[in-house]
Amino acid sequence: MIKYVPGMTSVVIEEIPDRVTLAVDISNCQGNCVGCHSPFLKTDVGDPLTEEVIDALVAANFGVDCFLFLGEGRDLPRLLALAEHVRSKGLLVALYSGRTGVEEEIYAAFDYVKVGPYIEKYGPLNSRTTNQRLYRVHHGADGTFSKEDITARFWRRGIDPNVAIKA
Numbered sequence: 285m286i287k288y289v290p291g292m293t294s295v296v297i298e299e300i301p302d303r304v305t306l307a308v309d310i311s312n313c314q315g316n317c318v319g320c321h322s323p324f325l326k327t328d329v330g331d332p333l334t335e336e337v338i339d340a341l342v343a344a345n346f347g348v349d350c351f352l353f354l355g356e357g358r359d360l361p362r363l364l365a366l367a368e369h370v371r372s373k374g375l376l377v378a379l380y381s382g383r384t385g386v387e388e389e390i391y392a393a394f395d396y397v398k399v400g401p402y403i404e405k406y407g408p409l410n411s412r413t414t415n416q417r418l419y420r421v422h423h424g425a426d427g428t429f430s431k432e433d434i435t436a437r438f439w440r441r442g443i444d445p446n447v448a449i450k451a
C-alpha cells in the first residue's frame with residue numbers, strides 16, 4: 285500500500301521544469317536525510333493512495349499536466365501500478381526519491397525521477413553544488429527508455445537558492 289497525506293497536496297511549478305504539477309506527499313519514506321524537513325513522512329501516516337483518489341485529486345486540480353509523488357513509500361509494486369494509472373490518464377508522472385539510486389523499473393514507469401538525499405552542505409536541486417539529480421526519462425515505443433540529467437535546468441532559471449526545493 286502507498287499512503288499519502290491529505291491536505292498537503294499542492295500545485296507547483298518549480299519542482300518539475302515546464303510542468304504544472306500536482307504534488308502529493310507520500311509517507312513511509314525510505315530516506316534518512318539529516319535535517320529532514322518532514323520527519324513524520326518517515327512514519328506510516330496518511331490515507332491509502334488509490335487509483336480513485338488519484339482521479340479525484342486530478343479532477344479537483346484542472347489544468348495540471350504532471351503528477352508528482354513526493355516520496356516513494358515502501359511498496360514498489362503498488363507505486364509502479366499507480367504510476368501506470370497516472371500515465372493512462374494522459375498525465376506525465378514524476379517521483380522524488382530520497383535514495384541515492386532507484387531501481388530501473390522505476391525509471392521505466394516514470395517520466396521524471398529525482399534521486400539523492402538532501403545534504404545541507406551541497407544544497408537542494410537549485411544549488412549548483414547539489415548532490416541530487418533530476419532525470420527526464422524518454423520512453424521509446426518499443427518499451428526502451430533513456431535518462432537525461434536535467435538538473436542544470438534549475439540553475440539556469442534563476443530560482444532563489446535560498447528557497448529549498450523539497451527533498
Ligand code: SF4
Nearest residue numbers: 313315316317320382
Ligand atoms: S527524502 Fe524527504 S521525507 Fe525522506 S528523509 Fe529525506 S527529507 Fe525526510
